[in-house]
Each structure stands twice: as C-alpha cells, then as structure tokens.
Amino acid sequence: MKNTRQRSAISEALEKAGGFRSAQQIHASLRAEDIKIGLATVYRTLQAFSDGGEVDSLRREDGETVYRRCSTDKHHHHLICRECGYSVEIDNDEVERWAARSARKHGFTAITHDLEIFGTCKACT
Amino acid sequence: MKNTRQRSAISEALEKAGGFRSAQQIHASLRAEDIKIGLATVYRTLQAFSDGGEVDSLRREDGETVYRRCSTDKHHHHLICRECGYSVEIDNDEVERWAARSARKHGFTAITHDLEIFGTCKACT
DNA sequence: GTTAGTGCAAATGATTTGCAAACAG
DNA sequence: CTGTTTGCAAATCATTTGCACTAAC
Numbered sequence: 001m002k003n004t005r006q007r008s009a010i011s012e013a014l015e016k017a018g019g020f021r022s023a024q025q026i027h028a029s030l031r032a033e034d035i036k037i038g039l040a041t042v043y044r045t046l047q048a049f050s051d052g053g054e055v056d057s058l059r060r061e062d063g064e065t066v067y068r069r070c071s072t073d074k075h076h077h078h079l080i081c082r083e084c085g086y087s088v089e090i091d092n093d094e095v096e097r098w099a100a101r102s103a104r105k106h107g108f109t110a111i112t113h114d115l116e117i118f119g120t121c122k123a124c125t
Numbered sequence: 126m127k128n129t130r131q132r133s134a135i136s137e138a139l140e141k142a143g144g145f146r147s148a149q150q151i152h153a154s155l156r157a158e159d160i161k162i163g164l165a166t167v168y169r170t171l172q173a174f175s176d177g178g179e180v181d182s183l184r185r186e187d188g189e190t191v192y193r194r195c196s197t198d199k200h201h202h203h204l205i206c207r208e209c210g211y212s213v214e215i216d217n218d219e220v221e222r223w224a225a226r227s228a229r230k231h232g233f234t235a236i237t238h239d240l241e242i243f244g245t246c247k248a249c250t
Numbered sequence: 251g252t253t254a255g256t257g258c259a260a261a262t263g264a265t266t267t268g269c270a271a272a273c274a275g
Numbered sequence: 276c277t278g279t280t281t282g283c284a285a286a287t288c289a290t291t292t293g294c295a296c297t298a299a300c
Contacts, residue, residue, distance in 0.1 A: 002274055002275075004274075004279090022264090023264085023265080037281090037282090038282040039265095039283095040281080040283075041280080041281055043265060044280085047265095059188070063188070063264075063289095064263095064264070065264085079227060090227050092223055092227075094219065095217075095223070098220070099242050102204060103242055106204055106246075108204055108242075108245060109244055109250055110244050110245045111242060112186075113241065115238065115239065115240040116238065116239055117236060117238040119228050119235050119236040119237070120234050120235045121232060126254085126255095127255065129255065129256080131256070147289090148289085149289075163256060163257040164257090164290095165256080165258075165290090165292085166256055168291075169255085169291090172290095172291095188264095188265095188288090188289075189288095189289070
C-alpha cells in the first residue's frame with residue numbers, strides 16, 4: 001500500500017475524530033479544511049483500511065457505514081452515540097462464548113456475530 | 126389497515142418461508158406464483174408489518190433488509206443462515222442486562238442494541 | 251362514496267466502477 | 276520507468292416517493 005497525501009489525510013481525520021465517522025463525513029471534513037480529495041478515494045481508502053484491520057467498521061441504524069480507528073486488534077464491541085458518533089470499546093467474553101455455544105447447538109458453522117449498542121452519550125443528552 | 130389481496134399474499138409468503146426474506150425475494154416468489162403485485166407494495170407492506178410489530182426485521186451483512194414472522198413479541202435475537210435465511214430464535218437475558226449495565230456505566234441513555242449471529246446452517250453446509 | 255392501498259415510473263442516496271491522468275517507489 | 280492510486284462521471288442497487296387509479300368498508 002503506497003503512502004499518499006490522501007491516505008495520510010484520511011488517517012489523520014480518523015485519528016482526530018476519535019469516534020465513528022462515515023465516508024461522507026470524512027470527505028466533508030477534509031474538504032472543509034481545503035484538502036482536495038475525491039469522494040471515491042475516501043470510500044476506497046476506508047474500505048482498504050477496514051480490510052487491513054486498521055479500522056473497525058459497522059453499519060449504523062440508518063444504513064450508513066461508519067469507520068473508527070480502534071485501540072486493539074482484539075475482537076470487541078461498541079457503545080455508540082447516535083448523535084455524535086462518540087464510542088466506547090467494550091467487550092464481554094461471556095457473550096462470545098454464549099454465541100459460539102448457541103450456534104454449535106443448532107448445527108451452525110462459520111459463525112460471525114454483530115453486537116453494537118446504540119444510545120445517546122452524556123454530552124449529547 | 127385494510128385487508129387486501131396483496132397483503133394476504135405477502136403474509137402467506139412469509140409464513141411459508143419460515144426464515145428471513147427480503148422484499149425482493151418475496152416479490153420474486155409471488156411473481157413466480159403468478160401473483161401480480163408491485164415491488165413498491167411489497168416494500169410498503171413489509172415496512173408496515175414491521176412497524177406494527179407483526180414481523181421482525183434486520184439488515185443482513187450485504188445490506189439488504191430481511192423480514193421474518195416471529196413466534197413471540199418478546200425481545201429476542203436470531204441465529205441466521207447466510208445461505209438460505211433459515212433462522213432460530215434465541216435469547217439471553219444475561220446479555221440484555223450486561224448491555225444495559227455497560228451503557229449506564231458510561232452515561233449513555235436511550236439504549237437499543239442489535240445482536241445477530243450469522244452462520245451456515247446444517248442443511249447448507 | 252371516502253379513504254386507504256396499489257402500481258408504475260421517476261427520484262434518492264449511499265456506494266461502486268470504468269478509465270485516463272497523476273504519482274509513488 | 277511501471278504498477279498504484281486518484282478523480283470524475285456514469286453506473287448500481289436497494290429502497291422511497293409522487294401521483295393517478297382501484298378497491299375496501
């Protein structure tokens with residue numbers, strides 16, 4: 001993966017954001033800073049980051065896909081503010097084990113699961 | 126809500142399907158049975174059923190929204206086959222409590238959560 | 251009769267893709 | 276140089292909507 005001006009910009013934007021942001025939001029914020037970048041590039045880059053495990057992605061309730069740089073590579077879940085995208089990383093091995101156990105019991109294989117908690121954070125209340 | 130030919134057809138199709146189906150799939154299967162119905166009607170009706178709590182809906186990993194008639198009104202989760210849509214209703218109060226507790230601890234309010242487990246069912250293996 | 255429901259085609263909105271030009275290593 | 280990456284515009288795809296028309300109650 002080459003090191004381009006655009007990629008660094010997106011990377012920094014994610015860093016600065018802290019929480020989850022959509023491709024559209026990243027694009028808008030870069031444009032606001034007068035950083036010239038194509039929307040397609042933002043989509044392609046975020047997708048690449050996500051594939052490479054550098055960022056976590058999830059689909060918000062309204063259907064937009066949002067991305068965030070997370071602190072660990074370890075599997076975890078999020079508590080996400082619907083208003084501002086602020087999020088807290090949380091995990092619970094209990095849930096993982098239960099999911100695996102339920103799946104096995106019903107004969108399912110190649111399991112993946114999604115667990116995200118949406119709410120309104122203190123600052124947005 | 127009026128009782129129309131189209132609504133009964135969609136209702137029956139869901140019944141027969143058993144698992145999760147998308148609006149597109151329902152539309153195609155009805156057309157295949159020579160039942161004339163507009164795609165928009167299928168979307169509108171499934172949405173209405175979902176709003177009325179008559180069916181459960183969720184967004185699949187590929188982005189399509191799928192619907193299913195469930196057995197209880199009680200909150201629950203699903204183990205879903207990616208291949209055929211077959212699903213098993215499961216629940217775990219433990220998870221609910223943990224989600225609520227985590228949210229509270231971090232000052233989040235107006236909580237909702239999604240938890241779905243995707244896999245390949247025995248028949249599709 | 252009214253009013254809700256339907257069909258179709260056009261509109262949306264997020265995301266993807268084709269392709270020629272620009273750029274990193 | 277030479278394979279990547281970018282930008283733009285056009286293409287997708289699921290879903291929604293405007294509107295005239297039809298069918299419940």
